[in-house]
Amino acid sequence: MHQSIAKPMGVQLFSFWQIFTKITFFLKLRSDFMLPVNTAYHENFTRGTPDFPFDYHYIDLRHPRYVMPYHYHSAFELLIMRKGELDIALNESNFHLEAGDCLLIQGGIVHGGSPKGNDSLYECLVFSFEQLFDLERPPYAFLRRLSKGSISLRQLIRRQEDPGICQSISVLFDIVKEEKQGRGSLALGQVLNIFGQIESKGCYTLYQDTMPCRYLKHMSKVSELFRYIYDNYQHQINLESLAEVTGLSPKYFCRFFRELTGKRPMEYLNGFRIDCAAALLATSDESVNEIAYACGFVDPCYFAKLFKRYRGISPRSYRNEHLRSKIK
Known part of the structure; x- marks a missing residue:
């Protein structure tokens, strides 16, 4: 898929693993598993399992969607940048993420992006508030309004500006990755912790506050x-x-x-x-x-x-x- 550039013999020697990694990367980009970069598509499937409804993705150079194709889904998504940099678009907005930064992606928003270089690493967690909580109950009023789209979250949470929220999001990812007894309850509690901080710190706007x-x-x-x-x-x-x-x-x-x-x-x-x-x-x-x-x-x-x-x-x-x- 990529054009090759001829190099004189002996100029640079690659180890077997380096060659294997590069070939694998090129083949993955060609594979049918990766959807075309210039197509937005709708992800419409159940997240996780009935017992643990979280859909987790670890994305580095070896992942077939290292370059994130444009897509959208009705579920909510958290993204945390672990290493390197990522340029990503969410509807009309463009963001540049660095290590430690987090992104809040509300349902229905078309998003896609490209990491900087070949050594970036980011993680994604997708879930549905409706699957996690009974949103009709009063304690979940903020999540209910968020789910219905009457609230617009501050999408980029920078580590240097809001370390508490970013740390809480990082903890949620750690809980999800560690398969141990009780992680379901811990994950639910951490989700409430994160969005409680977002609400208390005012990291959101109501549409009537921003639009005529x-x-x-x-x-x-x-x-x-x-x-x-x-x-x-x-x-x-x-x-x-x-x-x-x-x-x-x-x-x-x-x-x-x-x-x-x-x-x-x-x-x-x-x-x-x-x-x-x-x-x-x-x-x-x-x-x-x-x-x-x-x-x-x-x-x-x-x-x-x-x-x-x-x-x-x-x-x-x-x-x-x-x-x-x-x-x-």
Whole structure:
């Protein structure tokens, strides 16, 4: 999938394990198990087991989804960065994570990202509040509102700014990983501890506090809007089709989208297409023109110009840089 770069004999010798690791990485990227990087898909399955409804993932270079494809699910997800760095997008927002940072991903949000280099390590934990708790009971009012989408969490929790919350999240991961008697009760208690801290420290906002009243009734359509973008960006998308998803006229949709993201709709769409193209340049052997078409651009020249504007480098140079980093 990656182009090889010829090197003179004797310039650099690799151990058997180094060669095996690199070949395995390339084969994993080619395997059918990994979904295409430029496709958003809906994960829809039961998390964990009835006795322990947590879905845990340990992700390093050997994992087939080391480069996280765009996807979404109705369950909640916690992500903790253990080593290295990760650039990740959640709907309209982009984040850069370093070791110790945590990410809170609410249900329905389309997300995907790329680690920096080959030595990053992150862990993910996916679960459903409805499976864990009886949300109709008064003590779980905050989780009920969170589950229904009336609360927007602060998505990035930095270790240096909120060490207590990050430490509590790390403890939850340790509980989940250690298969011992009583871990189910410990995990449930730790989930309540984490979200109790989030609520008490005010690491959330109510939509009515951040959006003009005239737009509040359309907030329920936000996740559907971004899923529409991610499911269709390879094709031609116009302003009218985006506005239709939210039930707004094109004129008011532009204002709504600007309030939501700080960007114009087409500006956001082009930025996302460039992100997907960058992922393909780094992980596939398709030509630059083929990648441009696959990401919804009808003019490869315009794609190249836009790519350089967003990334500060041409598509071919970007690919060559990543190829060099892969063979080191």
